[in-house]
Amino acid sequence: MHPNIRQEQPADYNAVYDLHHAAFKQEDEARLVDALRKNTTAFIPELSLVASINNTVVGHILFTKINIISSDGKVFESLALAPVGVSPSFQKTGIGGQLINAGIAKAKALGFTSVIVLGHEHYYPKFGFVPAEKWGIKAPFEIPPEVFMGLELVENGLENISGTVQYPKEFEAV
Template identity: 60%
Template sequence: MNRISDKIEIRQETADDFPEVFTINRSAFGQDNEAKLVEALRNNPKVFVPELSLVAAVRNKIVGHILFSRIQIIDSMGSIHESLGLAPMAVTPEYQKKGIGGKLVRKGLERARGLGFNAVIVLGHEHYYPRFGFKPAAKWNIKAPFDVPSNVFMAIELVKGGLKNISGTVRYPNEFETV
């Protein structure tokens, strides 16, 4: 019971956390782009879901952040299916590989399910996200809007059949173009 991940609290971020969230993203990614992406998404009420911007806190220090925002899947008929994208997520380098990222993902998926979302799409490490149940999005004929190896573009159904009859190309909010 003395693992650091046992002392971690996952909670919704508040405005007081914004500077620390910026710093965590900058230090984890080694650049400002993702930190600025989080700020831009927060300022777009059409895609930002406050309940799905979560921080990991150990005592009062924020050491991780995860964001899920609204995205769309456009099918071959041009129909729009609303969905959710996981991006970005970051854990302060000194706190990585201690299970904090995993806690953020699991709590985020649970909350997203509770909010009624059916699925989550992620572009990420092929060996990391499958442990949470993500599978290549190609399984549902869901494609990225850019060229990526198919095993890094993944999806998870939050409810049984959450992606049934949903296929097409993901459309990310314009804010992602700056990353």
């Protein structure tokens, strides 16, 4: 399946909300996307991508700015991949993977050097993600280390970076 992948537009907002609500069977992720769009520090319009088929939005991915705070207070910028959702009737067709690959390519093109994801330990490694503990990067909450992963978008993009991820405040509502 080959959807059209493009930057999300304001006209897509309702469809994206409905898509995440259906994909996750709850409103948390849908409300998170709405809230993050309003955070001018974290939101990057070019990294909010939709997949459409016949002009119908069937997938969405969002990357937002996060910080990694080292033990001595240094701040390093990275990206969070969250959420990625696909309409239930189009799940397991490869659209999620196409969105992830398109988002990673766009993030590289924009000059970002790394991405952090909290996700399925057997899915995200297909895209190059490895446990973030490799670099001494920790989640700000207790989770199994194998589901908290990082990806270097450029060679050594996380070299000499360690600490705790600081998500935008909007994530606290999820």
